[in-house]
Amino acid sequence: MTRVKPWLTATRNASVQGRIGIPLALGILVLSQYAAAANAQAVARPELHAERATTPPKLDGVLDDAAWAHEPMALEPWVSYNPLRGEPAKQRTSVWIAYDADAIYFAFRCFDDEPGKIRTTITRRDNAWNDDWIAVSLDSSRAGQVAYHMFVNPSGIQMDALNIGKNEDSSPDWVWQSAGRVDAEGYAVEMRVPLESIRFHGGSDVRMGVLFFRHNSRMGVSWSWPAIAPGQWVFESHAPLVFSELHQPRVLEVIPSATVSRNQTRAATQPWQDPSSRGDLGASIKYGLTSTIALDATINPDFSQVESDAFQVEVNQRFPVFFDEKRPFFMEGLGLFNLAGSGGDASMRSAVHTRRIVDPIAGLKLTGTAGRETFAVLSAADESLPGNTDKLFTIGRALRN
Secondary structure, three states: OOOOOHHHHHHHHHHHHHHHHHHHHHHHHHHHHHHHHHHHHHOOOOOEEOEEOOOOOOOOOOOOOHHHOOOOOOOOOOEEEEOOOOOEOOOOEEEEEEEOOOEEEEEEEEEOOOHHHOOOOOOOOOOOOOOOEEEEEEEOOOOOOEEEEEEEOOOOOEEEEEEEOOEEEOOOOOOOEEEEEEEOOEEEEEEEEEHHHOOOOOEEEEEEEEEEEEEEOOOOEEEEEOOOOOOOOHHHHOEEEEEEEEOOOOOEEEEEEEEEEEEOOOOOOOOOOOOEEEEEEEEEEEEEOOOOEEEEEEEOOOOOOOOOOOOOOOOOOOOOOOOOOOOHHHHOOHHHHOOOOEOOOOOEOOOOOHHHOOOEEEEEEEEEEEOOEEEEEEEEEEOOOOOOOOOEEEEEEEEEO
């Protein structure tokens, strides 16, 4: 009869327990970390309640208006997100938010211990990224798909971008106002966002998402409130912004146009021939079907007042030159056509480039948000194409949050 020695049995049992215990411990560790991350994401951010302004503040970069007379909002701590994440801000920032029946107002006091070193320039729109600036990200429809990003440098110069997903498109330029001023405490900025320029669900207890950025050029650091976690962007970080009563005015814009051209020709040694004249009429219309859905229509549009294209070098180019879209009819909702893998360092510059529609004779566009769906449909006829080629372009896209 063979007898098993006790020490061999104990060793075998310890080995079995080790093989079971190590994976079990690792599993518990992973689950605890997942639960901690879920709890961290589930922590409710404080609600910000905008104050109703009895008198609209004057945008001059001086925070002496009645709308800013109360204490600023308690927004702490501001945390860095670029180039490093998680470091506390080295400069204080105070924020006020107000609104009335026509617009939403933001005021910022950006404290700086060395105001003489604040970098600010007077330049064209969307060209002050290397300056100090303060910014707001506003998800007005609270759908988590589209956010309006508005940046202002200490001189009041505007930069704006439409954020779709994790991509920012600085081509759209919507209507909003700003002012800035450098003083002994740092600099102050005021913003006015007309309600006609954004899309939201009107009524009582209106909720939007908001996040604030600040960039200090000499430190090379950008901070935000709330903090932006690694691997996340604004839609995962927005704090609730509440308005007790806010109604969007019904949008109706009509822009007629009329142009007349007069031409004369002659041979080199001949007198001028009788002049020939030609007139063109056109119109562009924007109509708000609801507070979050807008219809744009255009017939023979006149784009002569649109900002001209910046000069680009065309020598030794491996790729075609790319000009941003600035024509009003095409701009609203254009960011919805940005696909993953386009823009930035991606190999595809743009999935949809509306500048290919050179001379639209007519067009329709429907953009908006319905529930969790954000959508855009564009159809336009181009009369610049030669021959009998297909001159009608139609494209649509819908996103679900």
